[in-house]
Amino acid sequence: MSDNIIIQGFESAEHDHRHCVADALSEAERVCTQRGERFTPLRRTVFELLWSSHKPVKAYDLLAQLALTHDRPAPPTVYRALDFLQEAGLVHKLESLNAYIGCGEPGRRHQGQFLICERCGVVAELDDEALTSRIDANARKIGFKVSDETIEITGLCRQCQVS
Amino acid sequence: MSDNIIIQGFESAEHDHRHCVADALSEAERVCTQRGERFTPLRRTVFELLWSSHKPVKAYDLLAQLALTHDRPAPPTVYRALDFLQEAGLVHKLESLNAYIGCGEPGRRHQGQFLICERCGVVAELDDEALTSRIDANARKIGFKVSDETIEITGLCRQCQVS
DNA sequence: ATGCAGATTGATACAAGATAACATTCAGCA
DNA sequence: TGCTGAATGTTATCTTGTATCAATCTGCAT
Structure with missing residues (x-):
């Protein structure tokens, strides 16, 4: 078992974020191709907006961002893109925030566990x-068959505890 | 460490639910008294509605139930009661369902982990x-200070796998 | 090239979940 | 009895998410 369980999050403020975005985009292309699905311009735009930082983004904020480049987009536009990206494992929804964040490791099937800093808003996966x-063991003990996990931990990241 | 980690849930269909309710009510009274807070008729009613089964209930369903006995209740009425009960640790919110459920062990501070049957809707805590x-250990490893946990597992309970 | 089928996006309307702000009533007590 | 803070009532509004149907686009078989 690997000891390195951090997929992404709490990068140094100076990390080259363009690199994160580039990686995420090429991974997304790959995943879609492999699934035989289309990474359309709209989906790509939403995906890029989600990757504009390591903070989750709300659907209506995405919508507002989209409005800058598209003509009066409506909610279904963004929700459909989000649904697609979630299906493909490229994006996670944070239920406790009603917000969405790009997945740091879409290649492998997983649901992820999230550490959410309540001060700076950054999320680690x-x-x-x-x-x-x-x-799974706990569930099995009572005959429960797991299909989906939501694990979201709120607190303070290292930076936000000191500053 | 106890091996009995199940607080409540997936009772047999024939269990005496009046007993669950009676226990929950007396615990609630106790907790409120101990906290120097008032378990008012409204709060009690909302609490009883939540305990009408081992399934989570949505705020607007509570509102509809309330409307049967109260004169045109408005959303704040039920949300305020829910806030109070959550503060007191008597009720949990299931973020992945936007629904609320009575806590099976309000005496002790905890956040609980939930197994949610996606077929019958019953929830185990x-x-x-x-x-x-x-x-906590994972969080500490990266200097993250936990304040809140949301752990919700969806799947099929034993009964619903066979039937 | 043409046209078809299914996927994608556009557009309108609305449902569902939650809160803000202010008014009124109630419980406990000085 | 009247005061104070807690609790509830009331109205309006905000946020989050879907249903539905129309228009458009893509890939492909003809």
């Missing part, structure tokens, strides 16, 4: 398989 | 401290 196993 | 510890 983890994947601790031992945690998932433990949950 | 667990409290696996090892799970919480593991999450």
Whole structure:
């Protein structure tokens, strides 16, 4: 079992974010191609907006951003793109925030665990398989068959504790 | 560490639910008294509605139920009661469902982990401290200070897998 | 090239979930 | 009895998400 469970999040303020975005985009292209689905300009735009930072974005904020480049987009436009991206495993929804964030490792099937800084809003995505196993074990004990996990931890990131 | 991590949920269909309700009510009274807060008739009514089954209830369904006995209640009425009950640890919100459920063990501070059957809608509440510890350990590793956990597992309960 | 089928996007309307702000009433007590 | 803060009532509004139908586009078989 790997000890490096952090997929993304809490990068240094000076990290080259263009690199994150470029990686995410090429991964997205790859995943869509592999799934035989189309990474259309609209979906790509929404995806890029989500990757504009490591903070989750709300659907109506995406809509407002879209309005800058598209002619009066309506809610279904953005929700459909989000649905597609979630289906493809490219985006996660943070249920406790009603917000969406790009997935840091879309290649592998997972649901992710999230650390959400309540001060700066940055979100880290983890994947601790031992945690998932433990949950599965608990479920199995009572005959419950897991299909979906929502694990969202709120608190303060290292930076925000000191500053 | 106790091995019995199930707080409530997936009772047999024939269990005496009046007993669950009676227990929950007396616990609620106790908790409120201890906190120096008032378990008013309205709060009690909302609480009883939440305990009418082991399924989560949506705020506007509560509102509709309330309308049967109260004169044209408005959303703030039910949301205020829910806020109060959540503050007191008597009720949990299931973020992935936008629904609310009575807590099976309000005496002790905890956030709970939930197994949600996507077929029958019944929810089990667990409290696996090892799970919480593991999450805390992961967080600590990257300097994150946890204040709040949302853990909601969707799937099929034993009954619903066979029938 | 042409036209068809399915996927994608556009557009309108509305449903569902939640809160802000201010008025009124109530419980406990000086 | 009247005061104070808590609790509830009331109205309006904001946020989040869907249903539905129309128009357009893409890939492909003819």
